[in-house]
Amino acid sequence: MNIILAFFILAAAGFGGSGAQESPLTTQLQASWNSAVIQSMHQNQGKGQGQNGIKPNTTEIDPQVDAPxxxxxYVTAYSAxxxxxTQLIDLMDTTELNAMVIDIKDDEGYITYKTDNPKLQKLGKSQPFIKDIHQLMKRLEKHDIYPIxxxxxxKDTILAKKNPELSFRKGDGTVWTNGGGDSFVNPYSKEVWDYNIEIAKEAAKLGFKEIQFDYVRFPEGFEKRADALKYVKTEQSRVDVVSDFVQYAREELAPLGIRVSVDIFGYAASVPAAEGIGQDFVxxxxxxDIISPMVYPSHYTTGWFGAEVPDKAPYQTIKGSMEDTHKKLKELGDNKPIIRPWxxxxxxxxxxxxxYIKYGKKQIEExxxxxxxxxxxxxxxxxxxxRYTEGVKYK
Structure with a gap:
């Protein structure tokens, strides 16, 4: 499929981090991604890097070789x-499911439990949906649930409003927000990096085995406003800044025995890098350690993987997305991460x-x-x- 046409087709679906999968797509995001594809076709390769501009991986050993x-x-902090x-743990106990991805810093930027860490209190804000984080961790361990x-x-409205200098500001000095009222913080800021990694390190101390980073990107449509907003930046490209954050996080967490995973748009395996928001799949x-492409069939539209209505063709759509994922990651050889899709x-x-069709047991098993x-x-x-479907065979 012509790649520009593909993006116009895909624009009818909803994009976001994994916490925003069930929202309609805005016209602004459509324009952003089409522009990003065009830019990516003319992007020069990085200097001083390996093949295709890929920097050498400095953390090649899995810190948790015995992980299941x-x-x-997915479990919200409110549910946790x-x-x-209780219902979710029963689901774990009675099926082949064995892990929970729990919000520790949510889509607004709230730390979802009470923290006494002065570094986190200074920059962030707690909203203790999880009233007793230690009791929660004991409960997960008791039921042999792998905690992520x-x-x-x-994407962090709390940090942006509390510390505008770490965000993107308009000409009048106020913090920029997107169409949904959300603010982002600056990926060029080392202080933002360290804040999020400090949260990850505290999660590790609490007993989490893996950190899953979401919204590892610039705001949608950023390439159209990059020169108008006020923020600190370097000569690095947005793609390099984002991938450098991930590399830094992994280097910081590996000595603690913690795995690092990242959520990324599923179609990113099928298209060129999105320079506008700084995401390059490879x-x-x-x-x-783990890459988690979000490959919901509902997020693809007519023509993808030969499906007239991808949401009605879960097997065909997932199969096609995984074939593209394997092809995209082939160049990494032994450094290829575990593929664990949403x-x-x-x-x-x-x-x-x-x-669309109603999703139930058959569609999930497909x-x-x-x-x-x-x-x-x-x-x-x-x-x-x-609210997860009952009776599914999780083979």
Whole structure:
């Protein structure tokens, strides 16, 4: 499929970090991604780097070689600290599922438990949805649940408002917000890097085995406003800054025995790098233990992987996305990370009549079968309300 046409087609689907999968796409984001693709085709390769501008991976040893093959679910901090957790643990106990991805720093930027860390208190803000984080960790250990801490990185309204100098500011000095009222902080800022890594290190001390970083990117459409906003920057490209953050995080966390994973748009495996927001699928993958492409069938539109309506073709869509993922990562050779996709356990009714189907047991099992048929045996289930389908065979 012509790559520019593909982006116009894909624009009908919703994009975001994994915490925003069920939102319609804005016109602004459509223009942003089409522009990003065009720019990427003319981008020069990085200087002083390896093949295709990829820097050498300095952390090649998996810090957790005895980790299980993860089959997990997303859990909001509200669920983790509330009554729904009992149901979710029962799901773990009675199925092949064995892991939870729990919000530790959420989509607004709140630290979701009470922290006494002065570094975190200075820059961030706690909203203790999880009233007793230590009790939660004991509970997860008791039920042999592999704990993954989700940390939303550069989308951070709390940090931006509290520390405007770490964000993107308009001409009048006020903090810039996107169409949804969200603010981002500056990926060029080492202080922002260290703040998020400090959160990750505290999560490690609490007992989390893996840190999953989300929103590891600049705001959507950033290339159209980069010169108008006020922020500190260097001569580095946005792609290099983002991949350097991931590499730095991994180097900081590996000595603690902590794995690093990153969420990334699923279609990123099928298209050139998005220079506008600073995401390059291969460069990011080169610096993580696990890469988690968000390959929800509902997020692809007519023509992708030969499917007229991808949401109605979960097996075909997932299979095609995984084949592209394997091709994209082939150049990394032995440095290829574990592929652990996010798959769909929700119904995308916002797509409108004829463009979606109700997702249930069959559709989830078809996605899992597609993963298995393409050599992928780890995955994560996404449902924003944490209401997961009953009776699924998680093979």
């Amino acid at each position: 093959k993860v089959k997990g679910i 600290g509330g009554s729904r957790m 801490a989700r940390v939303v990185v550069f 460069k990011i993958s080169n610096n993580v 798959i769909q356990d929700f119904t995308a009714s916002w797509l409108g009549k004829g463009n 996605q899992i079968r597609a993963l298995k048929d393409t050599g992928v045996d780890e995955y994560l289930l996404w449902n924003a309300s944490n």
